[in-house]
Amino acid sequence: MRIFRNVFRRKMRAFLTIFGITIGVLALVVMGSVAEKLQLLVDGGVEYYADKVIVTDGATFAGFGMSPISASLVDNAEEIEGIERASAIINFLLADDVTTISMGTPPMVEATDFRNVGYQNFETPIAEGRELEEGDEGKVAVGADLVNQLEAEVGGTVEIRGEEFEVVGIYARTLSAPDSTVVMTLEDGQRIFLETLPETIREQIDQEDLATSIVLFPEESLDPDEMVDVVSEELGEDFNVQGPAGFEKFVKEPLAIFNYLIYTVALIALVVGTLSIINTMTMSISERTREIGVRKAIGATRGAIMRQFIAEAALIGLCGGVFGLALGAVIISSTNASEVMGTTQLFLLTPRLAVGSVVFSLVLGVLAGLYPAWHAARLSPVQALRYE
Amino acid sequence: MAPALAIKDVIRRYRLGSENYVHALRGVSLEIEDGDMVAIMGPSGSGKSTLMHIAGGLDVPDSGEAWIEDTRIDNLGDRKLTRLRSKRVGFVFQGFNLLHTLTAQENVALAAEYAGLTRRQAAKRSQELLGMLGLSDRLAHRPAELSGGEQQRVAVARALVNDPCMLMADEPTGNLDSGTSAEIMDLLAGINAEQGMTIVLVTHDHGVAGRCRRLIEMRDGRIATDGEESAS
Numbered sequence: 378m379r380i381f382r383n384v385f386r387r388k389m390r391a392f393l394t395i396f397g398i399t400i401g402v403l404a405l406v407v408m409g410s411v412a413e414k415l416q417l418l419v420d421g422g423v424e425y426y427a428d429k430v431i432v433t434d435g436a437t438f439a440g441f442g443m444s445p446i447s448a449s450l451v452d453n454a455e456e457i458e459g460i461e462r463a464s465a466i467i468n469f470l471l472a473d474d475v476t477t478i479s480m481g482t483p484p485m486v487e488a489t490d491f492r493n494v495g496y497q498n499f500e501t502p503i504a505e506g507r508e509l510e511e512g513d514e515g516k517v518a519v520g521a522d523l524v525n526q527l528e529a530e531v532g533g534t535v536e537i538r539g540e541e542f543e544v545v546g547i548y549a550r551t552l553s554a555p556d557s558t559v560v561m562t563l564e565d566g567q568r569i570f571l572e573t574l575p576e577t578i579r580e581q582i583d584q585e586d587l588a589t590s591i592v593l594f595p596e597e598s599l600d601p602d603e604m605v606d607v608v609s610e611e612l613g614e615d616f617n618v619q620g621p622a623g624f625e626k627f628v629k630e631p632l633a634i635f636n637y638l639i640y641t642v643a644l645i646a647l648v649v650g651t652l653s654i655i656n657t658m659t660m661s662i663s664e665r666t667r668e669i670g671v672r673k674a675i676g677a678t679r680g681a682i683m684r685q686f687i688a689e690a691a692l693i694g695l696c697g698g699v700f701g702l703a704l705g706a707v708i709i710s711s712t713n714a715s716e717v718m719g720t721t722q723l724f725l726l727t728p729r730l731a732v733g734s735v736v737f738s739l740v741l742g743v744l745a746g747l748y749p750a751w752h753a754a755r756l757s758p759v760q761a762l763r764y765e
Numbered sequence: 766m767a768p769a770l771a772i773k774d775v776i777r778r779y780r781l782g783s784e785n786y787v788h789a790l791r792g793v794s795l796e797i798e799d800g801d802m803v804a805i806m807g808p809s810g811s812g813k814s815t816l817m818h819i820a821g822g823l824d825v826p827d828s829g830e831a832w833i834e835d836t837r838i839d840n841l842g843d844r845k846l847t848r849l850r851s852k853r854v855g856f857v858f859q860g861f862n863l864l865h866t867l868t869a870q871e872n873v874a875l876a877a878e879y880a881g882l883t884r885r886q887a888a889k890r891s892q893e894l895l896g897m898l899g900l901s902d903r904l905a906h907r908p909a910e911l912s913g914g915e916q917q918r919v920a921v922a923r924a925l926v927n928d929p930c931m932l933m934a935d936e937p938t939g940n941l942d943s944g945t946s947a948e949i950m951d952l953l954a955g956i957n958a959e960q961g962m963t964i965v966l967v968t969h970d971h972g973v974a975g976r977c978r979r980l981i982e983m984r985d986g987r988i989a990t991d992g993e994e995s996a997s
Contacts, residue, residue: 382866671862674823675923676851676879679843759824762858 384689387661391693394650394657398697398738399704401647405734406705408639410724414552415635417725419628421553425499426624430460430593430601430608433617443468445574448563448588450612451492457611459604461596464493465588467566469573471523471559473538484523484557486537488566496594501555506531506546509560517542520558521550527559537561538569552725563588647741650697654745658690662753669753670761679754686750687743694742698735706731767835769931769963770797770820775829775839777815789815790826791986797979799834799930800961802954804974807983813967814935816983820965821854821933822846834930851880855924859936861916863908869919870895870904873926880927887926894922898952914945921952932956934966938973950976 385391432454434444454463471484491511501520509518517537519529524547527535534541537559550556567587571579595604602620609618662669669682677685709724777790789812797803805813818824819831822838825846831839838849850856863872873891878884895904898918908916917937924932934953938946954976957964966977974980982990 379867379871386866667862668864671858671864672875672879673847674850674856674858674862675876676847676927678847678879681879757824759818762823762862 380685380688380692383685384692390657390660394653394693395696395700397650397653398647398694398741399650399700401643401650402698402701402734402738403705403708404646405640405643405737406702406726406730407708407724408643409730409734410705410709410726412636412639413727413730414723414725415632417552418554419632421499421551421555422628423621423625425497425554426619426621428498428594428601429621430595430604431619431624432591432593432608432612433589433619435615435617443589445570445578445582446588446590446616448490448567448586448591450588450591450616451490453612454591454593454608457593457608459595459599459607460593462492462496462594464496464592464594465490465563465590466493466592467563467570467587467589469566469570469589471537471557473573484520484526484559485554486559486561486566486569488561488563488570490563493592493594497592501551502549503546504549506544508546509562511562513545514562514564515542516545516561518546518548518560519544520548520556522556523559535559538572540565540569647738651694651741651745654690654693654742655749657693658686658746658749659752661689662686662749666756666761666764669756670758670764673756673758674762682754683750686753687746690746690750691739691742694738694740694745695735697742698738701738702731702735705734766799767832768796769799769801769834770965771795771830771832772816772820773830773832775816775819775826775831777812777819777824777826788986790819792829793986793988794829795981795988795991797963797965799963800957801979802957802964802977803966803979803981804977805965805967805981805983806969806971806974807989811983812986813983817933817935817965817967821856821931822849823856851876852927853930855927855929855932857917857920857924857932857934857937859939861908861913861920861940863916863919863923865908868905868907869900869911869915872908872919873923876923877926890926891922894926895919898922912945913941914948917941917945917949918952921949921956925956929962931963931965934964936968937966938968938970943972946970946973 432446432450434446436444448465451463451465454460467488469486471486503518504521509516517535519527519535523529529535529544529547531544531547534543542561548555567584570589571582571584571587574582593608595601602622605618605620609616612618672682706726709726713724772793772795775790775793778786778788781787793812793816805816807813815824819826822833826839829839830837833849833853836849838846841849864875867875870888870891873895874887877887877890882890892904895901898921900915900918900922903911903915908919911919937953938949941949950973953964953966956962966973968974980992981988
């Protein structure tokens with residue numbers, strides 16, 4: 378309580394200093410939440426790809442196949458020793474015109490032949506209705522983030538690329554890519570995807586043999602990354618073969634750079650705030666020189682003076698941290714709730730980020746207080762008492 | 766028994782520029798007996814405050830010795846000197862020097878906390894002491910809400926809270942009207958008489974000095990006269 382009275386004896390100055398830290402922590406919280414969300418997407422992706430080898434057309438890159446490939450490769454792949462199962466899928470963008478740039482993953486359609494069922498580790502749980510099954514032509518299951526955009530409800534219909542589909546299930550929220558994915562049967566996917574291809578290519582393709590990637594499940598005892606070379610050799614050079622390591626390399630590096638950039642921006646804001654704490658504490662100490670002299674005269678040790686001023690600086694840091702977190706939480710929840718940012722939730726305020734940013738601002742306060750407090754503790758009591 | 770305070774050949778000079786010194790004390794020797802009440806007078810710059818600061822462990826001499834009872838204090842480090850100020854010397858200042866964000870009771874308790882008492886013990890002790898000084902209805906008041914006399918009584922309570930062996934008062938009545946000055950001097954004289962506490966006070970006021978048993982006059986960093994104060 379005494380610390381509060383000391384810090385707030387100059388209310389305007391205390392408020393402005395705290396506000397400086399608040400802005401820094403706000404930047405850290407908001408930008409950090411973007412990083413946390415992306416991290417979750419990447420973690421989901423890493424988990425998804427962990428047990429698979431993905432074969433795509435040689436012209437595409439890194440497992441995100443959106444060029445046509447022959448679905449009959451499934452048969453060739455399953456003959457490879459060590460490959461237990463192969464499944465053909467088609468991925469394409471949900472929207473036919475990409476007008477919005479979104480962070481994370483854009484809304485996608487995944488069409489599957491259901492041969493992967495029971496083989497992959499990564500399963501998206503159903504929240505409402507049921508899983509999509511073989512023979513469910515004309516039906517879809519919808520990811521949690523797309524429910525509002527598509528006005529989807531179980532038993533109702535949604536429109537995808539101009540066609541009506543019946544919704545049989547809605548997936549539970551995973552905070553990763555499946556939240557913005559619609560799942561349909563391979564047959565439906567083949568028909569729609571064929572329409573998206575240029576006419577010259579379309580004429581050369583057999584609709585029933587159409588896929589964008591083949592997912593291979595190696596036997597459980599085998600490392601998928603080690604199967605990459607085997608599969609490449611067996612299938613020939615026309616294909617791009619990726620194991621889990623390929624995906625990690627592809628997404629982790631850009632994510633690391635992105636994280637580095639946004640945390641740097643937030644840190645710069647915090648450094649500015651910290652300097653303002655140092656400035657405030659220095660001014661406060663020079664105004665209170667006489668008080669410091671009195672405290673020393675009546676028995677305050679250097680340690681006691683140090684502790685007092687560090688505690689005041691720490692309180693400024695802590696207040697800034699708490700206000701910054703509160704403001705950040707309000708901005709994040711209102712932005713996530715609004716339709717402006719599209720369907721994918723952009724921010725994820727994790728407990729570690731929330732606690733971390735407040736603790737960090739507290740630590741910055743302590744650090745900012747060190748020099749002014751040390752200076753105060755070293756004042757000679759006689760000179761301090763004479764100070765007017 | 767050692768005197769309450771002994772100063773031997775103390776020289777203290779302050780640096781003004783790179784080559785310029787001002788001599789505050791030019792070789793002062795002095796002994797003050799336990800239980801005495803001493804006034805130090807002299808014009809501004811005569812060295813009376815510096816003498817009191819060295820005697821109370823707030824400052825150290827450039828040469829010479831200073832003793833409080835049987836402890837030599839002129840060569841103590843910062844930590845030991847702080848402890849000495851906390852436990853054995855009580856200070857009262859001209860401008861009261863109370864911390865204005867703290868209540869009367871907190872101001873007194875602070876000195877007790879610095880001496881190592883817990884917050885609860887310090888609160889209890891400070892309440893008792895302020896009660897004895899007639900301020901029990903002013904405990905929760907901030908200094909700005911107290912009269913000058915009340916503020917100085919709080920300052921006296923703060924100086925006494927750790928049961929020091931000596932009270933040092935630098936112009937304790939300098940900011941008070943004559944009526945209130947007399948009140949504070951009654952209080953100090955009473956403490957001296959009843960508790961036998963050694964009191965050293967610096968003053969410009971002959972009336973105040975007249976309440977003391979011994980008067981020391983300083984001039985130009987030296988003791989000019991030293992003797993029993995005849996009632997003026």
